[in-house]
Amino acid sequence: MSRLNEANTKLAREIISRYPRPKSALIPLLHISQEQNGYITREAMQHLGELVGVTSAEVYGTATFYEMFKFEPVGKYLINICGTMSCALLGAHELMHHAEKKLGVKAGGTTRDGMFTLAHAECQAACTEAPTLQVNYRYRLRVTPADFDKLVDDLRDGKLGDEIPQHGVLAKVRQVIAPERAVGAMAPEDVNDAPAWLDGKAAL
């Protein structure tokens, strides 16, 4: 079952109601589906299309723009090693070679046990701390081969469970938006006034 499960469908409906145009909710819904399955499945895209009233092709078109949405299964931990200038100058290539050896897969591959996917990344905006990598988008800075080995061993042993949730999980803290803040479905061109809950205060 890789459509949204019941709880997520309910959440999806709630998110949709916040927007004047249902399809505007697509990105958060894609995140939910990636969180549920670890990647974006075809069935999930079809389901999202039904939920927001667009075709599967439109969901696909939107989703594939985003590098962080995956359309094939990835490991529980996605390790992105930066290879852009600063990192490259400070040993990123060596780090990548080391990682490939340690994990037994080439960049882009997933370990047989489904634990790790190794990937190249462009600048992760932490150049002063080069070389950098991200595990499920959580930073590791000034990474040495030894750091890398320890990281992988810790992840395997489940020691970082709290700090680094499995791939797809975005944040443990959920944003709560009161239902009265939901705009509700209406034609966007009809949205002229600031929402009532702003109570006359300046728009955000």
Next chain:
Amino acid sequence: MTIVDPAKTGEVADPNAVNITINGKPTVARKGELIIAAADRTDDFIPRFCYHPRMPSVGMCRQCLVEVETPRGPMMVVSCMTPVAEGQVVRTATDAVKKAQEGVLELLLANHPLDCPVCDKGGECPLQDQAFSHGPGESRFVEEKRHYEKPIAISDIVYLDRERCILCDRCTRFADEVAGDALISFTSRGNDTQVMTFPDEPFSSYFSGNTVQICPVGALTAKPYRFKARPWDLDQTESTCTSCSVGCRTVVQSSRDELVRYQGVDVDPVNWGWLCDRGRYNFESVNSPDRLTNPLVKTDAGLEATSWAVALESAARMIRLALAKGQRSVAILGGARGTNEDAFAWAMLADKLGIDQRDAQLGDGLNPEVFNLNQATIDEACSASTIILLAPDLKEELPVLYLRLRDAAQKRRSKIIEFSAHDSGLTPYAWRTFDYEPGNQARVVRDALSTDEVRQQLSRGQVAVVLGRANLAESEMFTLQAAAAVFEAVPNAKVLPVLRRGNVRGAVVAGLTPQNDAGDAIDILNAAAAGKIDCLVLLGADPMSDVADAGVVLRALAQVKNLISIDTMLTGSNRNADVVLPAAAYGEKSGTTTNLEGRISNLSQKITPRGTSRPDWMIATELGIALGVDIGVSSLEQLNQKLVATVAAFSASKDPRSTRGDGVLMTRETPVSISSSSVKAPERNSYDFRLVVSRTMYDKAQSTLASPSLVGIVNDAAIHVHPSELARIGVADGTNVRVGSEGTSIVAPIKANSRVHRGVAWLPFNHTGVEINPLLNIKGEVTDVRIEPIK
């Protein structure tokens, strides 16, 4: 709108006029008009790829850069996104503009494979042409180009070559904004942007051919034309599609005397340049090897080829013999496939012979008096404040009319109120949809139109009723009663009759409709089945697949002594005919045709008729001579003049404009009011389902079956019910069930379909697979069926 140039007339300035200067020439543009459109009118061509006058601009390709004077000097603007402004000074060909345009072209070509010699578009390719006229002539790119798998099939018909695509967004915009079938989209946006479908969900839009036509490069090609011809070898003529009664304007193209392609032509009142795929691709049937080339007569060994003289003589003898028994011993069915002139020639022949049993409608239309109600044109319907749909699913039956109505609803000009027994292609765009069960539509209409909300909407402005036959398994009276209910509430509502068959309106008005007190097609078939008709003439009619009730057709064809068929091919109906006369097909004959709104436009011959086949009118003339009654015409021009002079409605086509793209509207008569009988539908037993039978775009019509590219798209018949009904019946989706009605039954697969309302069962008509016709009794009021699991 007329544009008034105040300088010339000295009149009060038109508030919508905007004075601009293009390349030094002062010109008057309209408020809101784009620079590129204004420049088109002054013949200052600006190169473009993504701009299309029938779609909102997106400024995707940047090819249309021009210079506009600003207080800070000339500025480069994208002319397809920039509206005109008072006093604007535009230059489209300065050195700076040329440099910019060349730069854009160089970039567009950076990844383009330049495989023009093997590309179908070569020779008529905007990229090729504009690279030549507005390009730099050379490229500085030495890098490797982007590579993709060469064309991939994205549907049964359309192929996509992503290497050639310049990402102009025309196809994707068309699919989404015009057709409402957003089945293709830009995916992997960024370095790898490409047009793509959802994995394993093909671009199965009824309108996909339009994307091929508007693609400015050879990225999209269609199977029927791939590698068939080169543009410079094509010969072409403008004509009108008669595959349905929308009457879209087309260009018919041939190569070596064979039809190879139709392209849509933009005429404002009708199709805006669009065609549906059935109309666009069923030209293949004209080229079919199954076309009849010689007259056939029945011998002991079956149908055998013979000469026209022999065939006409035997047809004449059969008619003469039957007439000797009485005029009601002969009947003519059909005529909607031909031109106005064809129909008129046959009507004249029938007049001379006193044959009053004739009908161009085949029991699936409406009383022809709908043509005399207060008429709306397509434009009028699409600009009405309220559009009431009492019609079949227009997306399936009159596809381009669906596009027009969808546009009206999307642009918020009109609100659609739909009455239906199952959701249609327009349901998503309807303001309100009211469910009815066949038989009770008049009551539902009356109730719906009396609610405050609807009454208020109706009072906002003009109301148009789109009136057609939604269900072949019910009496036409229910549709007429529903229409009468609309007129009770809105007496000045205008009517757009949507009878689907090609030239049915022209044929009926030209006289192929029951005369005096003669019965209609169904009465004729019943009389034939009862042995009362000796000679039946099928004028391009194939009642076995056209008439819903196959039982009566079978009996009729078995009973008539002599069957004469005028057709392009052998069909289910004429295989046992006594005489078959080969008729010229679409593209092989000229004349005029009439669309559903009564617009008369011309049809042009492009290729030589197959074998010895000839147009229907010529056959009528010759048959007349063989019968000793000369209808007195020897040329198409003469026939047309006679039609225009004799039938008042056609007098409008004296207007020379009638041969131009827009055609002319039939002269309208003083509107009459509708008459409908008070038949009532019996109550439905709650175990049963009330049957709706209607057509889809691709069915077993001869023109589809004989078109290799379309035949694979025809679906097998299934009975569709609302998903919640499956449990009640006790079957799983897709299993075979027994569908029974009044003693007969068929076995068909059942399909859960949330678009079908509860209590109703929908059977698409004339699909392959199961023969559904035994269930239908079209003279009955409604048809109720029981659906049972097969034990």
